[in-house]
Amino acid sequence: xxxxxxxxxxxxxxxxxxxxxxxxxxxxxxxxxxxxxxxxxxxxxxxxxxxxxxxxxxxxxxxxxxxxxxxxxxxxxxxxxxxxxxxxxxxxxxxxxxxxxxxxxxxxxxxxxxxxxxxxxxxxxxxxxxxxxxxxxxxxxxxxxxxxxxxxxxxxxxxxxxxxxxxxxxxxxxxxxxxxxxxxxxxxxxxxxxxxxxxxxxxxxxxxxxxxxxxxxxxxxxxxxxxxxxxxxxxxxxxxxxxxxxxxxxxxxxxxxxxxxxxxxxxxxxxxxxxxxxxxxxxxxxxxxxxxxxxxxxxxxx
Numbered sequence: 001x002x003x004x005x006x007x008x009x010x011x012x013x014x015x016x017x018x019x020x021x022x023x024x025x026x027x028x029x030x031x032x033x034x035x036x037x038x039x040x041x042x043x044x045x046x047x048x049x050x051x052x053x054x055x056x057x058x059x060x061x062x063x064x065x066x067x068x069x070x071x072x073x074x075x076x077x078x079x080x081x082x083x084x085x086x087x088x089x090x091x092x093x094x095x096x097x098x099x100x101x102x103x104x105x106x107x108x109x110x111x112x113x114x115x116x117x118x119x120x121x122x123x124x125x126x127x128x129x130x131x132x133x134x135x136x137x138x139x140x141x142x143x144x145x146x147x148x149x150x151x152x153x154x155x156x157x158x159x160x161x162x163x164x165x166x167x168x169x170x171x172x173x174x175x176x177x178x179x180x181x182x183x184x185x186x187x188x189x190x191x192x193x194x195x196x197x198x199x200x201x202x203x204x205x206x207x208x209x210x211x212x213x214x215x216x217x218x219x220x221x222x223x224x225x226x227x228x229x230x231x232x233x234x235x236x237x238x239x240x241x242x243x244x245x246x247x248x249x250x251x252x253x254x255x256x257x258x259x260x261x262x263x264x265x266x267x268x269x270x271x272x273x274x275x276x277x278x279x280x281x282x283x284x285x286x287x288x289x290x291x292x293x294x295x296x297x298x299x300x301x302x
Contacts, residue, residue, distance in 0.1 A: 069096035150249030170237025
């Protein structure tokens with residue numbers, strides 16, 4: 001729909017496979033939603049052979065793609081990616097980011113049409129094995145929620161929401177994958193294992209809004225809080241909402257909907273659900289145009 005801007009966020013396991021065995025299916029699924037922005041995690045092979053896989057994705061989806069900075073450590077060179085519709089967005093800057101990340105985020109700054117305020121788009125994949133590393137990564141993301149910045153940061157947090165939700169957090173004493181238990185918890189001051197909710201706390205304290213939570217609380221969309229991973233991993237505590245979408249700078253005011261796509265096709269393509277966000281184009285333009293945003297706020301407060 002031309003009056004909506006559609007964003008897809010998806011962790012595609014191993015970039016669809018070393019030989020691309022699941023890649024075509026993933027792209028077929030994505031094409032059905034016609035995303036204007038696609039934030040991908042685990043773009044593991046998209047740098048290979050002259051970025052062949054990235055360019056194939058650009059062609060299939062009609063988008064322009066960018067990859068995160070290369071990682072000199074071969075065992076952790078798993079890229080993230082941002083794709084944009086060039087008829088909607090002009091790229092101001094594609095910023096290579098490395099420290100303090102274990103897996104480098106992809107950060108693209110773009111302008112929507114003639115809107116004066118740029119939109120920060122960050123595709124991230126937090127560390128899977130170290131809670132303290134994740135907290136440091138969340139603190140880096142917090143820099144992009146400063147006043148005057150409009151940011152959409154989304155990806156795999158490998159951690160949990162701070163506030164209680166319908167999905168109960170794992171009972172770690174009963175989780176049989178003990179390595180996973182260590183990876184997804186931290187030791188408190190008394191030496192007890194706690195579910196790692198600290199990245200979410202850091203981001204929301206910094207001013208980000210969890211857009212799925214916003215959709216559930218303010219747009220009557222409780223299904224926005226559905227699980228995004230773990231559906232087929234009972235040994236790791238079962239389904240959880242670890243893939244999350246954070247907006248800053250008034251982005252939530254433009255939100256139309258959040259959809260968690262979990263079906264046979266998405267499960268065949270990868271081990272994470274596909275997240276689809278839709279924003280009202282007019283409201284997004286207003287958010288990225290300061291005097292219009294201020295007038296809208298004043299009207300709302302009357």
